[in-house]
Amino acid sequence: MNCLLLAAAPFAPVDQDYMFEARQMQALSFAVHIPIVCFGIAFPAFVLLLEGLWLRTGDPLYRTIAKRWSKVMLALFAVGVVTGTILSFELGLLWPNFMATFGEVFGLGFTLEAFSFFVEAIFIAIYVYGWDRLSPWAHFLSGIPVVVAGFMGSLMVITVNAWMNNPSGFMLEGGRVSDVRPLDALFGNDYLWHELVHMYVAGFIVAGFLTAAVYAFAWLRGRRGRYEHIALVVPLTIAALAAPVQIVVGDWAARSVAREQPTKLAALEGLYETEAGAPVHLGGWYEGDEIRFGIPLPRLLSLLSFHDPSARVEGLEEVSVDERPPVNVVRIAFQTMVGIGFILAGISAFYVFVWLRRKRLPRSTWFYRAVVAAGPLSVVALIAGWVTTEVGRQPWVVYGHMRTEEAVTGASGVPVGYATLVIVYTGLLAAIVWILRRLARAPVEIQPGPSGVAPLAAGAASPDAEESR
Amino acid sequence: MTLAEAPLVLMLVGLAAYAVLGGADFGAAFWQLGARGERGAQLREHAYRAMGPVWEANHVWLVFVLVICWTAYPEAFASIFSTLTVPLFVAAFGIVLRGTAYAVHAGTAREIERRAVDGVFSISSVLTPFALGTAVGAIASGRVPVGNARGDLVTSWLNPTSLAIGVLAVATGAYLAAVYLAGDARRAGNEQLTAAFRARALVAGLATGAIAVAALGVIAADTGGVGERLLEWPALAAVAASAAAGLATLELVRRSRFEAARYGAPAAVAAVVAGWALAQRPELLPGLTVEEAAAGRETLIATVVGVVLGFLVVVPSLALLFGLVLRGRFEREPSALAPAPRLLRTRARPPSLLGIALVLGAAGLPLTLVVDGGPLLAAGIVALLAFVALASIAIASALTSDATANERHRGQGDVSV
Numbered sequence: 001m002n003c004l005l006l007a008a009a010p011f012a013p014v015d016q017d018y019m020f021e022a023r024q025m026q027a028l029s030f031a032v033h034i035p036i037v038c039f040g041i042a043f044p045a046f047v048l049l050l051e052g053l054w055l056r057t058g059d060p061l062y063r064t065i066a067k068r069w070s071k072v073m074l075a076l077f078a079v080g081v082v083t084g085t086i087l088s089f090e091l092g093l094l095w096p097n098f099m100a101t102f103g104e105v106f107g108l109g110f111t112l113e114a115f116s117f118f119v120e121a122i123f124i125a126i127y128v129y130g131w132d133r134l135s136p137w138a139h140f141l142s143g144i145p146v147v148v149a150g151f152m153g154s155l156m157v158i159t160v161n162a163w164m165n166n167p168s169g170f171m172l173e174g175g176r177v178s179d180v181r182p183l184d185a186l187f188g189n190d191y192l193w194h195e196l197v198h199m200y201v202a203g204f205i206v207a208g209f210l211t212a213a214v215y216a217f218a219w220l221r222g223r224r225g226r227y228e229h230i231a232l233v234v235p236l237t238i239a240a241l242a243a244p245v246q247i248v249v250g251d252w253a254a255r256s257v258a259r260e261q262p263t264k265l266a267a268l269e270g271l272y273e274t275e276a277g278a279p280v281h282l283g284g285w286y287e288g289d290e291i292r293f294g295i296p297l298p299r300l301l302s303l304l305s306f307h308d309p310s311a312r313v314e315g316l317e318e319v320s321v322d323e324r325p326p327v328n329v330v331r332i333a334f335q336t337m338v339g340i341g342f343i344l345a346g347i348s349a350f351y352v353f354v355w356l357r358r359k360r361l362p363r364s365t366w367f368y369r370a371v372v373a374a375g376p377l378s379v380v381a382l383i384a385g386w387v388t389t390e391v392g393r394q395p396w397v398v399y400g401h402m403r404t405e406e407a408v409t410g411a412s413g414v415p416v417g418y419a420t421l422v423i424v425y426t427g428l429l430a431a432i433v434w435i436l437r438r439l440a441r442a443p444v445e446i447q448p449g450p451s452g453v454a455p456l457a458a459g460a461a462s463p464d465a466e467e468s469r
Numbered sequence: 470m471t472l473a474e475a476p477l478v479l480m481l482v483g484l485a486a487y488a489v490l491g492g493a494d495f496g497a498a499f500w501q502l503g504a505r506g507e508r509g510a511q512l513r514e515h516a517y518r519a520m521g522p523v524w525e526a527n528h529v530w531l532v533f534v535l536v537i538c539w540t541a542y543p544e545a546f547a548s549i550f551s552t553l554t555v556p557l558f559v560a561a562f563g564i565v566l567r568g569t570a571y572a573v574h575a576g577t578a579r580e581i582e583r584r585a586v587d588g589v590f591s592i593s594s595v596l597t598p599f600a601l602g603t604a605v606g607a608i609a610s611g612r613v614p615v616g617n618a619r620g621d622l623v624t625s626w627l628n629p630t631s632l633a634i635g636v637l638a639v640a641t642g643a644y645l646a647a648v649y650l651a652g653d654a655r656r657a658g659n660e661q662l663t664a665a666f667r668a669r670a671l672v673a674g675l676a677t678g679a680i681a682v683a684a685l686g687v688i689a690a691d692t693g694g695v696g697e698r699l700l701e702w703p704a705l706a707a708v709a710a711s712a713a714a715g716l717a718t719l720e721l722v723r724r725s726r727f728e729a730a731r732y733g734a735p736a737a738v739a740a741v742v743a744g745w746a747l748a749q750r751p752e753l754l755p756g757l758t759v760e761e762a763a764a765g766r767e768t769l770i771a772t773v774v775g776v777v778l779g780f781l782v783v784v785p786s787l788a789l790l791f792g793l794v795l796r797g798r799f800e801r802e803p804s805a806l807a808p809a810p811r812l813l814r815t816r817a818r819p820p821s822l823l824g825i826a827l828v829l830g831a832a833g834l835p836l837t838l839v840v841d842g843g844p845l846l847a848a849g850i851v852a853l854l855a856f857v858a859l860a861s862i863a864i865a866s867a868l869t870s871d872a873t874a875n876e877r878h879r880g881q882g883d884v885s886v
Contacts, residue, residue, distance in 0.1 A: 010616030011547065053866055062869075075572040081525050082568030088535055089561040092550025096617050099539050100547035104764030107540025108771050114533045115779035121525035122786045129522045129799040136808050145786070180765040190842065197850055204857070230869045237868065238861040245853050248837050252850075255841065307839075355864060410618035411554040424562055431569045438576030 009175065011100040014410035018418075022094045022408055025418040027390075029090055032425050033083040034386060035379050038210075039076045040120070041154060041203030044127075044146040046211070046235055047073060051140050064446045065231050067131050068439070074128045075435050079428065081121070086421075093417070098397050098407035101177060105170045106160045108182040113156035120149035151200065158196045159186040165389065166191035166260045167398050191260055194253040195389075201246045202385065205344065206378045208239025213375025214440075216368040227444060233361070236371065239378075240348035247345055250338070251304065258305035261399065262314040263323065264392040267330040269301055270294075271315045278302050278313035283335070286327040289316075325394040333387035340381035347374055473763035475773050476541035477753075480534050481746050485739040487530035489645060491598075492638065492738070494524045496646025498567070498594030499639065500669060501587055508665075513587060515662055516646070517574060519653040522794055524571060526787065528564070540772050542762040544615060545753045549604070552613045552620030556600040556631075563597030566590075595639055602638030606631030609745060610692040611755045629691040633684035640680050641738060644673035648718070648734050652727030656797050667725060674719040681715075681741075698748040707744030711737045823863035830856035 016022065047066045054062035088110070092099055123145040130139050163169075169185025170177045186192075215232035218224075258265045265271075270286035271278055278301040284294025302311040316324050347370050354362045362368075397404045470478060497516040504512045539546040550557060570590035577583040603626040607613055610630040613620050625631075647670035654662035685708070689696035698704055718733035751758045763769060793799060829852040836849025 010619065011544065012617075014617055049862065049865065052862075053869065056866070057870065059870075071575070075575070078525065078568050078572040081528060082565045085528070085532060085564050085568075086561050088532060089550070089557060092535075092539065092546055093554055093557060093561075096547035096551035099550070100544045100617070103539040103543025103546060104541070104768040107536060107543065107764075108768065108775060110536040111540050111772055112775050112779065114529060114536050115775075115783055117532060118526060118529045118779075118783045119786055121529055122783075122790045125522040125525065126790055126793060130793075132808070133798055178765070180768050182768050182771050193847070193850070197854070201854075201857075233868045234865045237865045238857070241857045241860050241864075245857055248834060248853065249850070252837055252846070307841075352864075355868065359867070361868065409551045409554070411551055411622060413554065413622070417554075417558050420558070420562060424565055428565060428569050431573050435573040435576045438573075438578070 011097045011175070013097065013406040014408065016405070016408040016410065016414070018414040019405055019408055021414045021418045023404065025414070025421055026090055026094055028418075028421060028425065029083065029086050030386065030390075031383055032428070033080065033087055035206060035210075035382060036076055036080040036083060037154075038203040038206035038382065039073065040080050041150045041200060042207035042238070043069065043073045043076070043211075044124070044143060044150060045204070046207070046238065048140065048143045048147060049234060049238075050230075051143065055136060055140060060446055061226060061230060064444060065227065065234075068442075068444070070128045070131070071439055072436065074124060075439070076432075077120070077124050079432060081117075083428070084117075093411075094409055094414070095397065095407040096409050098402060101175065101402065102170075102398055105167075105177055105180050105182060105185050106163045109156045109159040109163070109186045113153055116149040116152035116156060119145050120153065123149070150203075154200050154203070155196055158199060159189070159192055161389075162189050162191040162195045164397065165195075165393055165399050167401055172401055191256060194249065194256045198246070198249050198253050198385075201242050201249055202382055204242045205239050205246060206382050208235040208242065209344065209371070209378040210375040212236035212239060213372045216371035219368050220365065220372065229361075232371075236351065239344075239374075240351045243341070243344040243348040247341055250341060255305060255307075258313070261392070263316065263319050264325065264330070264389075265305065266314060266316045266318075267325045267327045267392055268334045268388065270327055270331050271301065271313060272317055274312065274315040274318060276302065276312045277310045278315075280304070286331060323395060325392050330388055330392045333384040333391065337381045337384040337388060340377050340384070344374055344378060344381070347371065471760070472766065472769050472773075473760045476537050476763075476769060476776075477746070477759055479773070479776050480537045480541075481742055483530050483534040483537065485735070485742045487527070487534060488638070488641065488738050488742060489735040490523070490527035491530060492642035493645040493649050494520050494527050494642075495594045495598045495639070496642030496644065497650060498591045499643040500646060500650070500666075502591040502595070508661075511662065512665065515654060515657075515659070516650060518800070519650055521571075522799055523790065526790060528568075531564075537772060537776065541764050541769060542753060542759075543764060545757060545762045547617065548615050548619070548754055548757075549608060549613050551616075551618040552622075552625050553604045553607055554618070555622060556603045556607075556626045560597050560600040560604070563593040563600060566593035567597060598638040598642050599635040602635035603627070603631035605638075605745075606634035608754070609634070609688070609695050609749065611695070613754050615754050615757045629687045630696075633680075633687040637677070637680050637684050640673065640677040644670065644677045645734050645738070647673050648722060648727060648730050651722070651725075652731055655725075655727055656795075657800060663725075663727075667722060667727075670722045670730075671719065674715070674722060678712075678715055678719070681711075695745075695748045699744060704744045704748035707740045707747055711740035711744065714740060822859055823867075826856045826859035826863060829853070829859065 047069050050062045050066035050069070054060070054066065123142055126134075126142045127139065127146060130142055134142065163185050166189055167185070168189060169181040169183075171179045212232055212235045215228050216236075218228050219232065254265070254268075257268070269278070269280060270284075270291045272289040277299045279296045279298045280300040281291040281294030281296050284291045286292075299309040302313055303309045305311065305313060316327070347367075350367065351362060354360070393399055395403050395405070397407045497520050501513045501516055504510070535546075538549075566589050570586050570593065574586055574590070577586050606628070607620075607626045607630075610628065612625040612628065612631075647666050651663055651666035651670055654660075654666055685699065689700065699708060714733055714737035718730050718737060721727075721730040721733055751760070753759050753762045764772075833849045833852030833856060836845055837853055840846040840849060
């Protein structure tokens with residue numbers, strides 16, 4: 001009888017032959033969107049910092065760079081708009097049962113996000129089209145809502161992801177939610193704040209190192225004018241200060257995971273047996289319920305997770321086999337993220353050290369090579385971090401309440417959609433590279449100051465000296 | 470109106486706004502489709518320039534409709550998206566192609582590149598509203614049953630009503646765009662373009678009217694309830710209002726009064742949306758009334774309050790943007806000279822900014838590492854973020870300041886070059 005009822009329920013779990021493709025499709029959409037989001041978060045702040053320096057010093061070169069970068073900002077925002085729209089479509093197209101059951105619990109987060117999206121779209125247009133047409137201070141002020149909206153948008157989207165990882169604010173009976181308290185679910189969640197700060201800081205690291213990488217590459221190619229100097233220093237300084245802070249934030253995040261998602265923590269470290277004084281292993285892989293060929297650091301996991309070297313840490317054995325995430329994927333992603341995080345922090349420490357000692361940039365070619373590498377590495381760390389948290393959440397879509405296979409669509413044709421997405425996104429990435437190169441090749445025009453005197457700085461930036469992505 | 474219906478009304482407002490503003494964006498690209506030669510190039514550039522500052526904001530209305538739908542009527546949303554997989558996928562890909570074409574348009578230099586980008590842009594701009602229109606037709610004709618992909622993958626959206634509404638959506642967009650572009654061309658003082666778009670607006674207006682009448686017949690024949698109720702009170706009043714607004718707008722266009730027409734055309738579209746809602750009331754999907762589909766009370770209240778608060782921010786912002794666009798502020802020829810800002814005199818010199826940053830960093834680090842939760846941890850995090858921000862400003866300004874440039878500026882041109 002119960003079975004019959006379930007079969008008749010409109011949003012009962014269905015058989016989907018292409019569950020894997022559905023998940024890959026969502027993951028691909030996300031992996032393309034999230035690095036672009038980093039530019040949405042951080043690039044307006046870079047541009048405003050440059051414009052602010054112009055307003056303080058009157059040096060027109062700051063303004064020239066800000067103006068050129070704002071065009072990149074607009075192009076990337078357009079791509080972010082459409083890739084974000086794809087994600088919102090896919091929530092319904094791929095995971096209708098998830099939306100039908102829980103939409104009323106977490107949907108408010110996205111409703112509020114739509115408004116930050118509005119504000120961002122409106123003011124980014126005013127800012128970019130307003131160059132030379134608004135008064136200098138009005139123009140500067142029109143950029144501030146873009147930065148604020150970037151933060152608010154991150155906040156609202158992360159409320160939903162944090163809720164999926166640590167759900168609350170509802171009762172679930174017979175596949176239907178009741179007693180829904182959306183504000184509690186979204187904002188009364190311990191999990192929200194570390195995820196938000198971790199992602200927000202990551203936005204500055206990724207956008208900062210990627211932008212700096214372009215000009216570090218130009219430096220290696222011998223283009224070392226003042227234009228390249230400023231364009232390197234601004235993003236690199238921000239990223240270099242954010243990268244060490246991110247390690248501290250990451251430690252806070254890991255402690256929250258230890259408290260709320262012990263199974264995820266066990267997967268991060270490949271810990272099978274529950275034990276007091278648990279170790280951390282560097283490298284190696286998980287096989288037969290243990291870490292092979294890893295370097296053990298005794299008691300470190302207990303110490304890091306609970307600030308107590310003999311704290312008890314729950315292992316994977318606490319839950320049945322079908323409730324464990326794929327350990328190697330999660331663990332290797334996690335170690336990749338942490339490893340890159342330390343490399344980036346090392347580059348940053350060197351940069352800050354040289355500045356403190358000598359008040360100038362490092363002169364070693366190796367430093368600039370490292371910065372060039374840091375750009376793509378930071379993207380790898382970003383994606384690895386999201387793999388850690390999202391694959392680490394598996395097999396749940398709503399942690400402990402709904403399994404991912406219960407959420408999937410019953411529609412056929414998922415592989416067709418996936419294949420189309422791969423083709424379209426390949427074209428999209430090619431288009432991004434193409435437009436960035438085009439924008440970079442446009443000659444640098446430094447507008448003369450109000451007195452009509454060409455700025456001295458103009459000689460320093462050769463007209464063809466430009467970024468090449 | 471009950472609480473359960475309130476979010477639906479907001480959704481319909483969003484849908485009408487998207488149909489008008491987003492529709493006009495799509496329509497602008499429609500006119501680029503056949504534009505060739507010198508005059509065609511002028512026409513295409515005009516369309517890009519007019520839509521450039523506003524298309525992203527216009528697009529957000531679609532997202533707005535979706536997010537309210539899945540928050541307030543989650544089962545309806547899930548049923549619609551799982552059954553209408555095909556047209557909604559097509560629409561989503563159309564949106565990606567369109568946005569990408571917009572992003573790369575600015576970089577096109579050679580004719581062949583321009584043609585490729587324009588082609589993708591125009592085709593995706595026709596495909597997207599058509600696909601979305603077929604989805605609306607599927608809902609209106611009761612072809613989306615409640616449940617996970619319970620409807621037919623193909624006939625749910627490939628049927629007379631869907632096709633009629635899909636075509637109507639494309640035609641409406643083309644009409645709206647022609648009206649707006651005529652007005653924009655008039656403002657820019659280009660009489661030749663004004664005449665070109667006036668002619669297009671008249672043709673498109675007549676065509677759209679004819680398609681709308683035909684669609685009404687198709688819908689009445691194809692669907693049971695909704696088609697009949699469209700021709701009964703109260704939906705008939707909305708349909709009549711739409712027809713009246715459409716005819717009035719056409720007359721305004723004929724008299725070349727584009728600014729008045731700018732506001733008449735949306736009224737016709739909004740009335741159609743209202744008519745659909747009235748004809749379908751109280752059912753959202755077959756066997757699922759709005760009351761049954763609605764989320765819990767707390768969610769509904771939070772959604773309505775959230776949207777109202779959001780409008781308090783967004784409506785003035787939109788008014789500012791459209792005001793700047795419609796007053797032609799973004800078309801003004803930019804000055805060749807950089808403006809002279811009133812320079813900011815900061816009392817705190819960069820070293821002291823760095824000092825504040827270091828104090829904040831030193832305070833934030835132990836708090837974040839040691840404290841577990843609570844306001845102290847929050848204070849630590851905020852201090853660390855403030856450290857990053859302030860130290861970035863201090864170091865970046867110190868490392869990029871150029872003594873000679875500053876000297877020169879203080880002397881305001883005394884220095885010989």
